[in-house]
Amino acid sequence: MSASFDFSDRVVLVTGASGALGSAIAAAFDDAGGTVCGADIVAPDDEDAHVDPGVIDYYRGDFTDEDDVSRVIEAVVADHGGLDHLCNIAGTWRGGDPIHETDLETFEFLFDVNLKTMFLASKHALPHLQEREGTVVSVASRSSLSGGAGDGPYRASKAGVRLLTETIAEENEGEVRANAIMPSVIDTPMNREMMPDADHDAWVDPADIARTVLALCSDAAPVTSGAAIPVYGEA
Known part of the structure; x- marks a missing residue:
């Protein structure tokens, strides 16, 4: 079964639009007729960007x-x-050290990029989304459901995304719908580089997310x- 979507006359803001997942989401909204605004600190013409410059109206922003x-x-x-839809896609992963060996800079960086960006974007977008009965979708993580070595x-920052999502949903009931997605391992060039021996066929394509x-x-x-919402696939 196939599904089609029509976002004509809808304005979408995607944060982290130059990344692998953000660019896939921007492209999907563009294919569905949406007006896609992409925010990132990485410009579409940067060598590290994944997004097609023709897909988004780019807004540089930290x-x-x-x-x-x-x-x-x-x-x-x-x-x-x-503004009709906000997609909080900006985020990153760091790990490898137990808590007693984790430096404060790493902790603050993860909460800034994963949780603070979602909070600030939602805070400033909500008044506009309320006017149009819009939506917010943010990226949590499967690993946010439990602790782990x-x-x-990272897990704590993504758990924060889930809890803020629930709060936004409750505070805006009947006006704005807010949901989170929970990926496991996404099939991105960076993940393939970090885990070259993993079963890449089990990873989820950003386009499917x-x-x-x-x-x-x-x-x-x-x-x-x-x-x-779990978006694990077979990962």
Whole structure:
């Protein structure tokens, strides 16, 4: 069974748009007719960017900085007349050390990139999303469901994403739907480089995760809010 989505006349903001997952989500919304605004500190023409420059209206912004977040979101609204969907995709992974060997810089970095960006983007987007009964989709993680050796701060930051998602859903019931997705291992060039001997066939294609994001933002999920949706595949 195939599914199609129509986001014509909808304005979407994707943070982390130049990354592997963000670019796949941006492309999926573009294919569905949406006006896609992409925010990142990495420009689309950078050698490390994955996104097609023709897919997004690019807004450079550091989403760990509240002034930058406010500026970008207000610019998106001014340029396009409003905002319908926010996809909090900016994030990263660090790990390898037990808590007693983890430096504060690593802890703060993970909470800044994974949780603070989601908080700030949601905070400043919500007034605009409320006007259009919009949606928020954020990226948590399968590993946020439990503790584990070696990457505790990462797991904790992603657990925070889940809890803030539930809070946003409850605070905006009937106005804005908020959900999280929980990937396991995503098939990205960086992950393949980090884990060259893993079973890459079991990893999830970012394009498949993107379709779940579209479904959560669409009229196909009108009563789904406050959920954390597994997108593990076989990983």
